[in-house]
Amino acid sequence: MSVLAINRGKKTVPDGSHKIWPIITDEDKKMVMECLDSGILTGPYGPQIQGAEREFAEWLGVKYCLMSNSGTAALHMAVAAAGIGPGDEVIVPSFTFLASALAVMHNNAVPVFADIEPDTFNIDPEKIESKITPRTRAIIPVHLHGLCADMDPVLEIARRRGLLVIEDCAQAHGAKYKGRAAGTMGDMAFFSVQASKNLPCGEGGFFVTNNEKFAAAANSVRLFGQNASFDDESLVDPLRPLDRGRGFESIGMGWQYMPGELPAAVTRAQLRKLDERNANARANGDFLSNAIKDIPGVIPPRIPENRVTVYHKYRIRLDAATAGVNAAPTVFRDRVLAAIQAEGVEACLWETLPLPLQKSFASRVGYGRECPWSCPLRDKPAAPAAPEDYAQAAALLDSSIVIGSHSFPVISQSIDTMKMYAEAIRKVFDNLSELF
Ligand SMILES: Cc1ncc(COP(=O)(O)O)c(C=O)c1O
Structure with missing residues (x-):
């Protein structure tokens, strides 16, 4: 002994x-120096951001990719682009990172928790259907710890019940389900590139979709609700990178979720590895x-x-x-x-706690006065989570x-x-x- x-x-x-x-290599340092030498540090049409979006979209095999300053922001962009709003409900697993549920609340919608499978740690498709109400708009399956959730039954329920699927791939760059890549199976998806992730840059995220309408809406949400176009190259003058040829017209609600050029440069170098x-x-x-x-x-x-x-x-x-x-x-x-x-x-x-037991959700702190659970646009408050909604997670x-x-x-x-x-x-x- x-x-x-x-x-x-x-x-x-x-x-x-x-x-x-x-792991930081010479390639990361080279990309950062190239970015600094360019003198361009910001802007939706910056070469590093556009390069990171193009290269990540190619790597993943999706049509549209928008970089953001966090994964949480990218998820909120998806929630907002879907038109999910006050009083609506979104189904989220009881065990995930806080952001998967908080980003739903950022658009005044209610996260409704479904329990997980004890051995894959992911949402249990059999626990989803009983959580659906007339207010349910979407499901957020989380591919936790880098393993895909059981997507076929999730997608089948969503199709049959008219719900959107937003994949949380914050921890799952490169994960596969029956040969399909995490982030390509739902209507929209997002990734985190925060420093601990398999693709790390510091803080940042990617919103991805194959749907042009969602991409355009998310692009607008990302930057002050502006009427932003994807590829108006004429707007980038490398000699005057901070002067733009367009006015600042807001066509809807928006935030400031742009990353900087430096994190985008690091992401590009890290993607190669x-x-x-x-x-x-x-x-x-x-x-x-x-x-x-x-x-x-x-x-x-x-x-x-x-x-x-x-x-x-x-x-x-x-x-x-x-x-x-x-x-x-x-x-x-x-x-x-x-x-x-x-x-x-x-x-x-x-x-150490399932999400429904965390104070923000258990005590319904939210925006105060129980918002969004008791939003005036609901006829009655959303039901609290029951112990069977998080027993496996706990x-x-x-x-x-x-x-x-x-x-x-x-x-x-x-x-x-x-x-x-x-x-x-x-x-x-x-x-x-x-x-x-
Ligand atoms: C499962 C999950 N979802 C969402 C997020 C949020 O990503 P970010 O920290 O980039 O905002 C994380 C980050 O840790 C996560 O692990």
Whole structure:
């Protein structure tokens, strides 16, 4: 029996074994210098923004792509472009990042929560239909942790019930479902390029669609509700980049969601590395799953055969009873996490509460006075989430941990580090009597 590092034993993963994320190369630096040398730092027709939009659209295989200053902004652009407004409802999974639901509220609409599948962590298509009311306008399936939601039944329900589908691909650049890319299956989709994502630039996002009407509406929403055209090249004079040939005419409600040229330049450089880095994340995640699957009480993530994941996060479930320990799930989770971290493994809890239990939604803070749930345009307030709408999400969060942290995620590590991770997890589970 070896002594656990948390009890002053030797650490399994030595200091200095990790590679930080994002990985910045000379290509990133070159692109940034080129951008600075151009003297153009802003503008919807800036060369870096237009280049990033063109290259991302080509990489993904979509007709329209608009870059924004965050993924949340890109989702709000989609919600607004769909005409979803006060009193309307949008179905969102109970387990996702806050932004998936907050962006719905940004347009005064109500997020309605549907529970998740316990083993893929994504929205359970069987839980969607009972959440549909006459006010429902759209479903936002989230491809969480880089694994696509079960899209065929989601799309079938949406078609049959006349709803739009907006894919949340914030964590899923390069993920596939039955050969189709995340972001190409619904009516609209968005990606985040925030620094922790598989495609990182700092802060930013992409709105994508194949629908010209939605693209035009989102383009207007992105910049003060202006009557903006996509490709009026005559508006860019590289010698006078801040002087534009058009007036500022607002044709509808709008925000300021433009990114700058510098993040767009970094995104372009990072995009060239995305497929290679996703392949590394996949190799690492698959290796780890294989190496730890026989440890009693450890359940690696399930990746259905019809899907390709990009392991933006690698989450394992823990089962105290199978491990032979009599402890509450959160007690087991927290002690195992501390012991694994002490062994030198980068690991964390990413979210601890399902969305319906977070104060903003549970106490109906919103804009105050229960808006948007009690919006005057509704005949009655939206129903609160019931425990069965988040039971699986709550159970998952109580009994799972993420291997990899934001600064040192699985995607930037080597297989040798994964080997040490597997050894460390096995060591902790072989010595649980030291913890309980
Ligand atoms: C699932 C999900 N949706 C939406 C977002 C929002 O993206 P951003 O941070 O770029 O606004 C994130 C970001 O972490 C996310 O993980």
